[in-house]
Amino acid sequence: MQLTKVVTIGISGPSCSGKTTLALLLKKLLNRVIVINQDEYFKSDDQIPIDENTGLANWDSPAAIDFKSLNEAIDKARRDPFALLTKKEKKLQNNHHGSDLMTKQDFNDISDQLKFLEDIIFIIVEGFLLFCDEDVCANLDNKFFVTASRQVLKKRRESRPGYKTLQGYWVDPPGYFDQIVYPQYLLWNSHLLDPKTIDPSIQILNTDNTSVKEMTTVVINSLTQNYT
Secondary structure, eight states, rough: OOOOOOEEEEEEOOSSSSSSHHHHHHHHHSEEEEEEEEEGOOOOOGOOBBBBOOOBBTTTTOOOOOHHHHHHHHHHHHHOOHHHSSOOOOOOTTTTTTOOOOOHHHHHHHHHHHGGGTEEEEEEETTTTTTHHHHHHOSSEEEEEEOOOOHHHHHHHHHHOOOSSSEEEEEOTTIIIIIIIIHHHHTTTTTSSSSSOOOOEEEETTTTTSSSHHHHHHHHHHOOOOOO
8 A cells, every 4th residue: 555645736828938947956855856857748740730821730739739648647647756856767858957047055044844745655647727727627636827027037038049840940930929828828727817717726937037946946936835
């Protein structure tokens, strides 16, 4: 019988909001961590839906993600976390290296709380569309939505060189953020952007006015309150 507590953390938000940075920082801070990256569950390049208006591949649609396999991966990690703790994980793609923005002193400031979480295995699920799939959302014990202003998101996205795919490498065509990325973000996350419809269990973290240290501290405080 498995006696170790296993807890899932869902970190979602628009492209370039800072969610991968947060996931990497939590991996550094927490004692036992498994990271599942939604980007590993994109469908094959030839299965990505085509946007009717632009004729461009729409990588930001839920139809581009194999949510069934993603949810099965979360279930598998819950059932047998020890097998995954010893397995070498794929490195998260994080082109702006924000996980280096916390100093040694920043880590020390948080360290006192971490001892209360040492015996828990945390499964961090990171991705830009986690909360639009009911099954995946229901499989997440703690939910954080990392966001930023359109201007900041656009600047970060357009500074990135591209993304690895199953069959190759994707580079955003000119105007892709305005035509695909941001409209799709608004469409599929509308329930999170309206205070009247947002799930109260989802905590919103805005990186426009929250530092990396503050954002990480909010998550650690939440975990400490929930599991100690």
